[in-house]
Amino acid sequence: MKVVLTGGGTGGHIFPLIAVERKLKEKMVSNVEFLYIGSGNKLEKDVMEKEGIKAVYVMSGKMRRYFSFQNVVDFFKVPVGFVQSLWILLKYMPDVIFSKGGYVAVPVILAAWFYRIPVLIHESDATPGYANQLLEKFSKRVVIAYPSAQAYFEKSKTALFGNPVREDISKGDKEAGRKFFNFSESKQTILVMGGSQGSKAINEAIIRILPKLLARFQVIHQTGEEGYENIVHLAGEFGIKAGREGYYPMKFLDEEILKNAYALADLVISRAGANTIADIAANKKASILIPLESSANDHQRMNAYDIAKIGGTIVLEESNLGQHIFLEKIEKIFDDENLKNSLAQNIQAFHHPQAAENIANGLMEIASKLED
Secondary structure: OEEEEEOOOOHHHHHHHHHHHHHHHHHHOOOOEEEEEEOOOHHHHHHHHHHOOEEEEOOOOOOOOOOOHHHHHHHOHHHHHHHHHHHHHHHHOOOEEEEOOOOOHHHHHHHHHHHOOOEEEEEOOOOOOHHHHHHHHHOOEEEEOOHHHHHHOOHHHEEEOOOOOOHHHHOOOHHHHHHHHOOOOOOEEEEEEOOOOOOHHHHHHHHHHHHHHHOOEEEEEEOOOOOHHHHHHHHHHOOOOOOEOOEEEEOOOOHHHHHHHHHHOOEEEEOOOHHHHHHHHHOOOEEEEOOOOOOHHHHHHHHHHHHHOOOOOEEOOHHHOOHHHHHHHHHHHHHOHHHHHHHHHHHHHHOOOOHHHHHHHHHHHHHHHHHO
16 A cells, blocks of 8 residues: 655644554554655654655645735746646555645645545644645545534535544653653643744743743743744843753754653643644643634634633633733633643543544545555
8 A cells, every 4th residue: 555645844734644654554564655745844854754754845835815926936836846746646656645735735636636546635623724625626535623624625525533643642751751851840840832833922922921930830842943042042131041940942842752741741832733732632731722823714713712612721812922911821720720620621522542543544445445
C-alpha cells in the first residue's frame, strides 16, 4: 500500500498526518510506504526526516482574504504546483492520498483527481478552510472533527471521527519534565504556547505579567523561532534569566519535551488551533485559549467557543490581553480547584482516542476497494 500525505506546513496539519501514518505502520508493519508532498518549510523537513518519511515539495499559492499584491504572484504558483504534482504522482502512483488541507494540498489533490487517485480529506476545525471546501469535490471521503463542520460537506461522504493525536503525546513523565526544566515541586506550572510558529501577542502578554507570575508559578514558554531572542531580552530587562528562577523559554517543543511539559503543566495557555486543543484534551488539562484574530474563516474563535460552551476552557480574546485581566483569569483558575478540575474534565469531550485508527482503517478500505 502506497500512501501520499499532504497538507499545509504548520504543526496543526503535520502532526495529525504523523498520527495516522504511525497507526498505519502499526497495522500494516512493512506493507505500507509513505511519501509526503508539502511546501518545504523547516518544520516539515525536520518532522519528515525524524519520521523517516520521504518528502518532496511543490509550489503553491496562498489564498488570502485581503488585498495583497502577493495574491497575484501566488495565483501563478498554483498551475506550476499542479504540473509538479502531476509528475510526482505519475512517478509514485499511490493507492490513496490523505490530505489535511491547506493551500499546499490544492495542486496535489487536483493532480490526484486527474489520475483518479482516491483522496480522503480531514478537516480539523469547527469551520472548514476554503481549501478543504474546494477540495471536497475531488475527494472520496471527508473526515471532520467538529459536528458544525458537517454543514459544509456532502453528508453521504462525511464522517465525524475527531482529531487524530500522536499516541505518545499523553504519555509524558512529570518527573522527567521537572528534571529537564529544573523546576521545583513546591510551585505549580503553566505551559504557554502560541502554535508551532509562536505568537507575538501571547509572548508579549506573558512577558508583561511574568514577574508576578513567577512569584507564584513556574512557566514553560514556547516562543517560536522568531520570537525567542526578543523574549529572552525582555525577560532579562526584568532581571529574569532564561532557564532559571522558574522560567524556561524555548523556540519549539519537540514531541519528547512537549509530552513531558504537558504532564508537568497544571494550566495550558494557548492559541486555539484544533491540533493543540486535541492534545490538551488528551492530556486532561485546564486551559485558557486565545484565538488568533486573523485565523482563516475565524476558525480558531469557533473552535474555542465550541469548547467554552460545554465548560471545557476559558476563552480570552487577543484584544483583552491586558495585564490585569490576563493575570486575573490565570489566578481565578488556580484559586478555584473545582473550576480547574471541571475545565480539565469537560475538555475531554473533544478527545477522540480512536480518530487515528478510524482514519487509518478508512484509508485501508479505500485502497482495498481499488484492488478489488
